[in-house]
Every structure is written in C-alpha cells, then in structure tokens.
Amino acid sequence: MRFAPTVVVGPSGVGKGTILASLCAQCPEVWLSVSVTTRSPRPGEIEGQHYYFLTPTQFDELVDADGLLEWARYQDHCYGTPKAHVLEKIDQGRAVVMELDVQGARQVVQRLPQARTVFLAPPSWDELERRLRGRGTESATAIERRLVVAKQELEFQNECDRVVVNREVASAVAELVNFIGLGPMGTSAAS
Ligand code: 5GP
Numbered sequence: 001m002r003f004a005p006t007v008v009v010g011p012s013g014v015g016k017g018t019i020l021a022s023l024c025a026q027c028p029e030v031w032l033s034v035s036v037t038t039r040s041p042r043p044g045e046i047e048g049q050h051y052y053f054l055t056p057t058q059f060d061e062l063v064d065a066d067g068l069l070e071w072a073r074y075q076d077h078c079y080g081t082p083k084a085h086v087l088e089k090i091d092q093g094r095a096v097v098m099e100l101d102v103q104g105a106r107q108v109v110q111r112l113p114q115a116r117t118v119f120l121a122p123p124s125w126d127e128l129e130r131r132l133r134g135r136g137t138e139s140a141t142a143i144e145r146r147l148v149v150a151k152q153e154l155e156f157q158n159e160c161d162r163v164v165v166n167r168e169v170a171s172a173v174a175e176l177v178n179f180i181g182l183g184p185m186g187t188s189a190a191s
C-alpha cells in the first residue's frame with residue numbers, strides 16, 4: 001500500500017472543504033471520498049461532487065445492502081461513506097481521503113486499522129464561531145446546534161494522529177501533504 005487512508009475530522013466551519021479542494025487540486029494522487037447524505041444541497045453544492053444526495057429510504061437501502069464503510073447521524077441527517085469506492089481506490093494505490101464526523105472517524109479506524117486521522121482545528125474558538133456565522137447558509141438555530149456539537153468535536157483532537165491548525169489555507173494544505181506523504185505537485189515523497 002502506497003498511502004494509508006486518511007480521515008480528516010474537524011468542527012463545522014473550520015474550513016475542511018476549502019483545504020481539501022486545494023489539496024486535491026495540488027495532488028492528483030489524492031482521491032477524496034464523496035459521501036452520501038440525506039440533507040438537502042446547500043447553494044452551489046453539486047450532486048456527485050460535494051455529496052450524493054439521497055432520500056432517507058435510499059440511504060436505508062444502502063445501509064441494509066452493507067454498502068457503507070461507516071455511517072452516522074449528524075444533527076437531523078444521515079451521512080455515510082460508500083464502501084466499494086473507497087476499497088477500490090485504496091487497492092489502486094490512491095491516497096484516499098475521507099472527510100467525516102467524529103463518529104464516522106471512529107468506525108473507519110476500527111474497520112481499516114491502517115487509516116490515520118487528522119484533526120483540522122480552528123485558530124481559536126472565537127474564530128470558529130465567526131466563520132460559522134459568516135457562512136450565512138444555515139438558520140440561527142442550526143448554527144447554535146453546530147456550535148454545541150463543535151465544542152464536543154474539539155475534544156476528539158486528542159485521539160487523532162495529527163492536529164493541523166487552519167490559520168492559513170496554504171500552510172494547512174502543506175502540512176496535510178506532508179502528513180499523507182505526498183510531494184509537491186503530486187510527486188510522492190513516500191516512493
Ligand atoms: P455538512 O452538513 O456540514 O456537509 O457535514 C456535517 C458533518 O458531517 C461534518 O462534520 C462532515 O465532516 C460530516 N460528514 C460528511 N460526510 C460524512 C460521512 O460520509 N460520514 C460521516 N460519518 N460524517 C460525514
């Protein structure tokens with residue numbers, strides 16, 4: 001195996017999406033898992049790129065068919081990782097990256113013991129709150145609930161293999177590239 005699968009965890013609003021998009025743009029070896037979810041698309045989210053958007057019935061069918069590597073309920077919705085895609089890309093030698101919540105990360109580490117975890121942390125709690133409120137895509141109630149969950153999620157950093165603080169996108173991406181063992185512009189530092 002060239003690259004250990006990497007699970008990226010971090011509280012809502014920390015900037016996981018921006019950092020992972022930049023990582024993928026820089027490193028062609030990276031394959032970012034696209035999750036299934038029962039939540040509705042946010043403005044600008046594209047089916048098959050950000051998520052596969054499913055109905056609760058479709059999601060349940062996938063769970064029953066053992067099609068998910070892990071799944072969890074987060075707030076009022078279900079999220080899961082399509083299993084076949086991930087196993088196939090690991091076999092192909094791609095650097096598989098999964099962006100998951102804490103519950104999902106724990107399941108993946110149990111099922112794929114070679115997986116490594118990275119916690120993406122905000123520079124401070126105030127900054128996280130500012131980013132989450134500034135996103136403007138959720139109701140005030142949803143934001144308050146995400147903040148409560150975020151406080152609990154911050155504790156998980158002590159269980160992770162690496163903590164990357166998102167002070168600035170470029171340096172956070174560089175730390176991730178280094179942790180996964182990727183060289184600049186996709187040349188593998190590990191090979
Ligand atoms: P959001 O609704 O903001 O896109 O995601 C909410 C939370 O679900 C985030 O913490 C995100 O990392 C997590 N998440 C996204 N995809 C998955 C998945 O496939 N499995 C699990 N367990 N969590 C996921």
